[in-house]
Amino acid sequence: MVNPMELIGRRILVTGASSGIGRACAILLSRLGASVVLVARDEKRLNETLKQMTGSGHTAVTFDLTDLERYEELFNRCGSEQKLNGIVHAAGVGPAIPIQYVSIAAMREVMTINYFAFMELVKWFSKKKYSAGGSIVAISSISAKVGWLGGSLYCGSKGALDASIRALALELVAKNIRVNSVVPSNIQTPMLDDITSVVGDEATRQILIKQPLGLGEPEDVANAIAFLLGDASRFITGTQLVVDGGYLAQ
Numbered sequence: 001m002v003n004p005m006e007l008i009g010r011r012i013l014v015t016g017a018s019s020g021i022g023r024a025c026a027i028l029l030s031r032l033g034a035s036v037v038l039v040a041r042d043e044k045r046l047n048e049t050l051k052q053m054t055g056s057g058h059t060a061v062t063f064d065l066t067d068l069e070r071y072e073e074l075f076n077r078c079g080s081e082q083k084l085n086g087i088v089h090a091a092g093v094g095p096a097i098p099i100q101y102v103s104i105a106a107m108r109e110v111m112t113i114n115y116f117a118f119m120e121l122v123k124w125f126s127k128k129k130y131s132a133g134g135s136i137v138a139i140s141s142i143s144a145k146v147g148w149l150g151g152s153l154y155c156g157s158k159g160a161l162d163a164s165i166r167a168l169a170l171e172l173v174a175k176n177i178r179v180n181s182v183v184p185s186n187i188q189t190p191m192l193d194d195i196t197s198v199v200g201d202e203a204t205r206q207i208l209i210k211q212p213l214g215l216g217e218p219e220d221v222a223n224a225i226a227f228l229l230g231d232a233s234r235f236i237t238g239t240q241l242v243v244d245g246g247y248l249a250q
């Protein structure tokens with residue numbers, strides 16, 4: 001039987017694999033036959049992800065993605081023995097901060113993990129030493145397209161991601177690399193719990209009312225990511241795949 005989603009023999013690096021969407025993605029990719037390099041800071045939670053994966057050849061690498069000077073070391077740890085075939089940048093932070101409280105430190109942190117880290121990942125992945133082509137998927141957000149109270153910094157970081165993806169896709173065609181993002185709405189993860197605890201019950205109800213299909217699960221996003229990683233999406237690059245339960249249809 002043909003499975004257009006299969007990823008047998010592919011080696012995929014997944015950031016943010018210790019939680020939420022990144023964890024669901026690592027688990028799904030393993031079920032589709034990929035070997036996965038899991039990257040995040042928390043070793044214990046990375047190992048919890050590993051325990052839920054199937055197949056063999058997976059590696060957990062603890063790494064702080066805000067350490068932009070150390071990406072060559074990261075790629076030497078995970079991409080030099082067997083070349084990588086794809087990257088998923090699921091690591092991110094999503095703070096709700098009213099503009100009066102947006103500090104320079106917060107700007108640095110959010111832009112570094114959500115955007116600069118992605119640029120470094122793409123830069124190193126696109127070197128011949130670490131990949132011979134493949135597919136790169138970032139997790140953007142509907143926040144790149146719609147605003148919400150306290151979201152100015154986060155919205156900007158995701159908008160930057162999607163804008164760069166268009167240019168990167170064009171630049172990397174020559175290296176046989178596709179670059180896309182998925183655009184989730186509100187998904188049930190620890191990040192969403194953090195946001196709803198800050199904005200309160202009424203604001204949360206107002207957010208969720210906008211999703212005709214209800215609250216999304218991390219697996220809903222992982223399915224879209226797997227599609228963009230595999231050959232079934234070979235004619236798709238430089239674009240966004242919206243996974244929002246109907247949010248943006250209104």
Ligand SMILES: NC(=O)c1ccc[n+]([C@@H]2O[C@H](COP(=O)([O-])OP(=O)(O)OC[C@H]3O[C@@H](n4cnc5c(N)ncnc54)[C@H](OP(=O)(O)O)[C@@H]3O)[C@@H](O)[C@H]2O)c1
Pocket residue numbers: 015016017018019020021022039040041042043045063064065066089090091092093094113139140141142183184185186187188189190191192
């Ligand atoms: N949940 C939603 O409703 C939603 C909606 C749209 C888009 N998104 C996007 O989806 C992505 C995943 O979000 P999520 O909801 O799954 O969040 P989550 O459960 O909070 O997971 C965030 C992940 O990012 C990792 N991370 C954060 N800072 C890091 C750093 N400095 N270095 C390495 N890893 C770091 C965390 O790992 P460690 O703490 O172990 O380092 C964790 O694995 C994010 O980009 C988010 O913006 C989420």
